[in-house]
Amino acid sequence: MKVLAIVGSSRKNGNTASLVEEVGKGTQELNADYEMLYLSDYSISDCTGCEGCSKTGICVIKDDMQKLYKKINDSDAIIIGSPTYFYNVTGRMKNFLDRLYTYEIFDDDDRGVWLSYNEVFGLKYAVTVAICEQEDISEMGVTSEILSKTLSAVGWRSVANIKGLHAFKKGEAKINDPLMNECHQAGVKLAKTVFLAKKVKENFNKY
Numbered sequence: 001m002k003v004l005a006i007v008g009s010s011r012k013n014g015n016t017a018s019l020v021e022e023v024g025k026g027t028q029e030l031n032a033d034y035e036m037l038y039l040s041d042y043s044i045s046d047c048t049g050c051e052g053c054s055k056t057g058i059c060v061i062k063d064d065m066q067k068l069y070k071k072i073n074d075s076d077a078i079i080i081g082s083p084t085y086f087y088n089v090t091g092r093m094k095n096f097l098d099r100l101y102t103y104e105i106f107d108d109d110d111r112g113v114w115l116s117y118n119e120v121f122g123l124k125y126a127v128t129v130a131i132c133e134q135e136d137i138s139e140m141g142v143t144s145e146i147l148s149k150t151l152s153a154v155g156w157r158s159v160a161n162i163k164g165l166h167a168f169k170k171g172e173a174k175i176n177d178p179l180m181n182e183c184h185q186a187g188v189k190l191a192k193t194v195f196l197a198k199k200v201k202e203n204f205n206k207y
């Protein structure tokens, strides 16, 4: 089982990375092959809305996102995390999410009819992680929903959406034991979900 973890903060070993890493450790408990990367190490331009992907499902922009598409396609599960920046995900994360548009396909005549390639060829599974500085969850804004709703649109079902509060200094989230435990358990659940999906595919192929 391959698990890809994507961190949308440029702060290496920061709060997002700490929580994402703990979800990853949960998956490793079930022997997942786990890789974590920072979007800040990749050059990802914004989606130009050219619709170049609409016929083939392949994005025509030749930048580092092509490397990420390959990693994503090779993964069974995704862990994706962003700190809150002004009630939303980071700009880097938003660019990345917009580029997932290539995984959506629309009916030629009715754009109200659409689906994702993953829905047709096999759902994938995810855990989302959002972290913010303030104690009141309303200060997190739409960070968590942007992650989970975008993933859902491209055919990844989130088995857990972690919402961490009250972490500002680098790595501060690490000393929040209940939050770290929640992340760890989310990782275990993610790995178990992938195994269950594999079992269903093997044993119930008559469907």
Ligand SMILES: Cc1cc2nc3c(=O)[nH]c(=O)nc-3n(C[C@H](O)[C@H](O)[C@H](O)COP(=O)(O)O)c2cc1C
Binding pocket: 009, 010, 011, 013, 014, 015, 016, 017, 083, 084, 085, 086, 087, 088, 131, 132, 133, 134, 139, 140, 167, 168, 169, 170, 171
């Ligand atoms: C540009 C910027 C905007 C931020 N906006 C918010 C916000 O709207 N609400 C909040 O609670 N924290 C906000 N924060 C705080 C971060 O979400 C918080 O420090 C987080 O733990 C950083 O995670 P990291 O260590 O992974 O970068 C903001 C931080 C920055 C740098």
